[in-house]
Amino acid sequence: MTPLNSKSQERPARSANGIVMLLVGLGLILAAPVAIAVVPVKIVAVLLAATLVSVGLFVLCGLYALQPNEAMAILLFGDYRGTDRKTGLHWVLPWYTRKKISLRARNITSDTLKVNDKRGNPVEIAANVVWRVSDSAQALFDVDDYQAFVDIQVDTGLRDIASHYAYDHGEQVEGEENELTLRADAEDVAERLCVELAKRVAIAGISIDEARLAHLAYAPEIAGAMLRRQQAEAILSARRLIVRGAVGMVESALNDLGERDVVQLDEDRKAAMVSNLLVVLCADREAQPVVNTGTLYG
Numbered sequence: 129m130t131p132l133n134s135k136s137q138e139r140p141a142r143s144a145n146g147i148v149m150l151l152v153g154l155g156l157i158l159a160a161p162v163a164i165a166v167v168p169v170k171i172v173a174v175l176l177a178a179t180l181v182s183v184g185l186f187v188l189c190g191l192y193a194l195q196p197n198e199a200m201a202i203l204l205f206g207d208y209r210g211t212d213r214k215t216g217l218h219w220v221l222p223w224y225t226r227k228k229i230s231l232r233a234r235n236i237t238s239d240t241l242k243v244n245d246k247r248g249n250p251v252e253i254a255a256n257v258v259w260r261v262s263d264s265a266q267a268l269f270d271v272d273d274y275q276a277f278v279d280i281q282v283d284t285g286l287r288d289i290a291s292h293y294a295y296d297h298g299e300q301v302e303g304e305e306n307e308l309t310l311r312a313d314a315e316d317v318a319e320r321l322c323v324e325l326a327k328r329v330a331i332a333g334i335s336i337d338e339a340r341l342a343h344l345a346y347a348p349e350i351a352g353a354m355l356r357r358q359q360a361e362a363i364l365s366a367r368r369l370i371v372r373g374a375v376g377m378v379e380s381a382l383n384d385l386g387e388r389d390v391v392q393l394d395e396d397r398k399a400a401m402v403s404n405l406l407v408v409l410c411a412d413r414e415a416q417p418v419v420n421t422g423t424l425y426g
Contacts, residue, residue, distance in 0.1 A: 136265040141210025146217025156184030189222040250347035258337040266333025281328040
């Protein structure tokens with residue numbers, strides 16, 4: 129997805145020292161009583177005092193303070209004049225409009241979405257995303273509400289990513305043996321999700337610090353069937369391991385009997401012995417010993 133061209137770009141704003149302007153404003157206000165006391169003409173003294181107080185309040189109205197990881201966008205009659213990122217107390221002319229914006233990292237967890245994976249299986253998925261504003265001008269002026277914009281893009285990006293991966297390997301499809309899955313390759317999926325979201329929110333001046341899957345499960349309507357399938361696959365895998373081990377043990381037993389010349393067995397008896405040993409070794413129940421009181425061939 130190619131982001132739209134942005135019309136805004138953050139640039140530094142000019143501001144005056146807020147401490148100095150605070151002292152000027154307070155000085156003008158405090159000078160009002162002095163003017164009344166010093167000026168002999170009463171009307172002139174009142175007008176001068178009122179003027180000093182008005183100018184002092186006017187000066188104080190231009191003050192604003194910024195904490196670490198905060199910024200102030202400055203506008204003049206709707207025209208963007210720049211963004212102030214310097215911490216502390218600052219001052220601009222009071223008729224400048226100011227919009228404060230946080231540059232701190234923010235954490236959101238998306239709603240749990242029901243989507244279809246690459247094989248069409250319905251799955252439930254959610255993501256945890258850490259993001260921050262990197263360009264205040266784009267965030268404030270290129271989208272209507274950048275926080276809502278991020279929420280929607282997270283949901284959209286998560287749906288798109290989920291459709292490119294299968295939930296797990298399951299039944300192998302030819303040519304998909306080494307493909308990534310949502311369940312087994314969460315780190316790779318999270319990395320791709322982070323890249324995809326970064327492209328989607330770039331128009332809003334947002335950067336993505338981290339994105340990870342917070343929830344992943346089959347949808348309730350197929351969860352039971354998929355659980356039984358996983359259990360069957362686990363049983364088959366365990367059976368393969370048991371049979372492989374049992375064959376090795378039988379082979380070792382026949383070799384040891386032959387090397388030590390404990391007993392001579394013809395091919396039929398070897399086959400019977402192999403069959404019995406495999407039944408004993410692969411059975412779910414413990415073997416019950418049978419004592420043969422006759423001959424081997426009786």
